[in-house]
Amino acid sequence: MSENILQVDELAVEFKTDDGIVKAVDGVSFALDRGETLGIVGESGSGKSVTNLAIMGLIPQPPGRVTAGRALLKGEDLLQMSTRQLTKVRGNRIAMIFQDPMTSLNPFLSIADQLTEVTRIHLKLSYEKSLTRAIEMLERVGIADPGRRVHDYPHQFSGGMRQRVMIAMALLCKPEVLIADEPTTALDVTIQAQILELMHELQETEGTAIILITHDLGVIASVCHRVGVMYAGKFVEKADVDGLYEHPQHPYTLGLMESIARLDEEATARLTPIVGQPPDLAHLPPGCAFRPRCPYAVDRCAAEEPPLADGPHGGQHACFVDVSTAERKEVVDG
Amino acid sequence: MDSRLESQAMEMQAQEMGMTRTPLLSVRDLRVHFPFKRGSIFNRKHGVIRAVDGVSFDVYPGETFGLVGESGCGKSTLARAILNLIPPTSGSVRFDGTEIAGLGEGAMRPFRRDMQMIFQDPFASLNPRMTVGAIVGEPMKIFNLHDRSRRKLEVMRLLDMVGLNPRYLNRYPHEFSGGQRQRIGVARALAVQPRLIICDEPVSALDVSIQAQVINLLMDLQKELNLAYVFIAHDLSVVRHISDRVGVMYLGRIVEVADRQSLYENPKHPYTKALLSAVPIPDPKLERTRERIMLSGEVPSPEQIYPGCPFADRCPIAEPDCLEAPPALEGDLHQVACIRAG
Numbered sequence: 001m002s003e004n005i006l007q008v009d010e011l012a013v014e015f016k017t018d019d020g021i022v023k024a025v026d027g028v029s030f031a032l033d034r035g036e037t038l039g040i041v042g043e044s045g046s047g048k049s050v051t052n053l054a055i056m057g058l059i060p061q062p063p064g065r066v067t068a069g070r071a072l073l074k075g076e077d078l079l080q081m082s083t084r085q086l087t088k089v090r091g092n093r094i095a096m097i098f099q100d101p102m103t104s105l106n107p108f109l110s111i112a113d114q115l116t117e118v119t120r121i122h123l124k125l126s127y128e129k130s131l132t133r134a135i136e137m138l139e140r141v142g143i144a145d146p147g148r149r150v151h152d153y154p155h156q157f158s159g160g161m162r163q164r165v166m167i168a169m170a171l172l173c174k175p176e177v178l179i180a181d182e183p184t185t186a187l188d189v190t191i192q193a194q195i196l197e198l199m200h201e202l203q204e205t206e207g208t209a210i211i212l213i214t215h216d217l218g219v220i221a222s223v224c225h226r227v228g229v230m231y232a233g234k235f236v237e238k239a240d241v242d243g244l245y246e247h248p249q250h251p252y253t254l255g256l257m258e259s260i261a262r263l264d265e266e267a268t269a270r271l272t273p274i275v276g277q278p279p280d281l282a283h284l285p286p287g288c289a290f291r292p293r294c295p296y297a298v299d300r301c302a303a304e305e306p307p308l309a310d311g312p313h314g315g316q317h318a319c320f321v322d323v324s325t326a327e328r329k330e331v332v333d334g
Numbered sequence: 335m336d337s338r339l340e341s342q343a344m345e346m347q348a349q350e351m352g353m354t355r356t357p358l359l360s361v362r363d364l365r366v367h368f369p370f371k372r373g374s375i376f377n378r379k380h381g382v383i384r385a386v387d388g389v390s391f392d393v394y395p396g397e398t399f400g401l402v403g404e405s406g407c408g409k410s411t412l413a414r415a416i417l418n419l420i421p422p423t424s425g426s427v428r429f430d431g432t433e434i435a436g437l438g439e440g441a442m443r444p445f446r447r448d449m450q451m452i453f454q455d456p457f458a459s460l461n462p463r464m465t466v467g468a469i470v471g472e473p474m475k476i477f478n479l480h481d482r483s484r485r486k487l488e489v490m491r492l493l494d495m496v497g498l499n500p501r502y503l504n505r506y507p508h509e510f511s512g513g514q515r516q517r518i519g520v521a522r523a524l525a526v527q528p529r530l531i532i533c534d535e536p537v538s539a540l541d542v543s544i545q546a547q548v549i550n551l552l553m554d555l556q557k558e559l560n561l562a563y564v565f566i567a568h569d570l571s572v573v574r575h576i577s578d579r580v581g582v583m584y585l586g587r588i589v590e591v592a593d594r595q596s597l598y599e600n601p602k603h604p605y606t607k608a609l610l611s612a613v614p615i616p617d618p619k620l621e622r623t624r625e626r627i628m629l630s631g632e633v634p635s636p637e638q639i640y641p642g643c644p645f646a647d648r649c650p651i652a653e654p655d656c657l658e659a660p661p662a663l664e665g666d667l668h669q670v671a672c673i674r675a676g
Contacts, residue, residue, distance in 0.1 A: 188404035193612040218614030222621040261544040261575035273546030
């Protein structure tokens with residue numbers, strides 16, 4: 001029944017920096033089915049954006065380099081494609097929306113110019129036809145008076161409206177995969193609710209597979225089917241959305257869930273933060289990257305790196321310790 | 335010791351004895367309007383942006399007053415107007431009984447010691463060319479507190495207090511992560527022993543796992559030093575966690591204000607209800623069954639003048655009479671500006 005659209009295997013991306021070679025993504029694998037939303041959650045520097053830039057062939061090289069892995073879009077490896085082949089795929093079969101809708105629209109071109117370009121290039125439509133298509137799409141994403149607004153420039157739209165324009169642009173060619181990198185982070189909650197609702201609706205009607213990158217566990221819970229949690233360039237836990245929230249298995253996932261203030265729980269006196277600072281990719285400790293901040297760490301964690309293995313609730317996680325029974329220790333912030 | 339510490343101790347005592355509390359900060363009908371001109375010289379349009387338009391609230395010693403609202407609702411302008419960083423157009427701001435709205439630089443100076451600010455962006459709010467010691471020590475220098483060697487000790491004590499190693503004294507801001515920089519910002523605000531700190535989105539630039547560290551720190555310091563906070567944020571969950579009372583802003587006005595529990599459990603203004611229902615909750619099963627109040631459109635421009643309720647055109651329960659007169663903020667402890675509230 002479920003039809004695989006995108007299959008990523010053992011993806012690795014390195015960057016050359018002043019501190020030496022940094023492995024921003026280190027052996028990431030996942031599969032994405034038609035009509036499915038995969039959430040990728042992680043903090044800044046966890047590699048969630050780099051993973052998706054690599055799939056799109058957008059890693060600046062140098063300093064970046066995709067060192068291993070494949071990304072199969074219905075069997076075709078995106079990582080082996082020439083720039084020419086990629087240009088045919090990007091914006092057509094895979095589209096991306098970014099966090100900041102202001103910097104991702106060209107301020108010198110009208111919305112009409114930017115939207116018609118997509119279908120004229122990929123679908124070889126005439127200007128008139130692509131303009132009609134653009135207006136239809138703007139209407140679908142909820143922009144009032146699209147026939148007039150299409151000739152406006154980006155600065156004439158508000159943040160939420162610009163993000164709608166970006167979504168319209170991304171969906172013009174009915175892509176098989178939509179990568180949304182923090183699409184609502186810059187928006188207010190009421191606008192965020194509108195945009196998430198819109199993405200959900202479009203997925204229902206078009207069957208688009210969505211990769212949603214975010215740091216917001218609430219957003220993940222409200223729209224995703226499956227979730228991957230990234231830390232220091234790797235997936236540390238993968239599970240379906242219910243499993244992840246009911247039985248978080250990795251101490252980092254657990255830590256994230258405990259550290260947030262929630263509207264649905266008693267406002268307790270104290271939050272339980274994750275001790276320490278986000279990992280410095282240039283100076284990762286040996287063994288498990290989360291060990292210095294982990295309240296469950298044992299001696300083995302410093303010597304060996306835990307592999308991603310099947311857990312008791314149908315998901316996978318990379319940890320030697322069973323958090324449901326292990327002893328919790330105080331972590332001292334170095 | 336310090337006379338101000340003594341007065342704080344007395345305040346605390348008075349509270350315990352159940353005496354009526356007097357507000358530390360009292361804002362009444364505060365307005366900040368920015369006039370603008372637009373268009374060519376032949377077709378010039380004059381207008382006024384009503385960034386803050388008649389805001390009143392009180393903050394008591396040792397309490398956190400949370401201010402929530404969407405971008406452009408005027409919460410940051412309000413913060414700056416309270417501190418006289420932007421001169422208010424009209425209205426009153428009383429700190430500990432003294433009127434400070436519109437005071438000149440010199441007259442305002444003694445109050446600057448009592449009222450400090452913590453900013454959103456820990457990367458932009460610390461001078462990259464100054465060491466941490468100099469940054470945290472500067473406010474003491476400005477107010478002539480302590481001699482040089484004592485100042486150094488004080489800086490080390492403050493760093494320790496905010497959870498940083500006192501030996502980091504001679505390091506520069508770029509050597510710290512976002513969360514650590516925000517701690518430096520907190521230490522700097524504490525350097526002159528303020529009684530009120532205005533926190534403008536103090537955690538929204540930080541990673542999720544780090545936000546909790548800074549929130550806990552702010553709450554611990556409040557208890558220890560009997561600080562009052564005005565805590566401005568757009569994250570409703572964080573505001574609920576840290577605040578004693580909360581005000582909701584829309585288009586430059588407070589539309590609802592109540593103690594934390596009443597506001598979050600029994601919101602009365604349709605805007606507050608919509609805001610709360612829009613916050614995604616980290617529980618997938620709950621999310622699937624939850625009803626969302628979808629607001630159409632976006633926050634309108636603050637240059638427009640509204641004869642009636644400014645929220646009416648997006649409000650799911652508006653009726654024609656909502657457009658007749660602007661609703662006043664009414665109620666005793668739970669105040670709301672809506673004629674159909676309930």
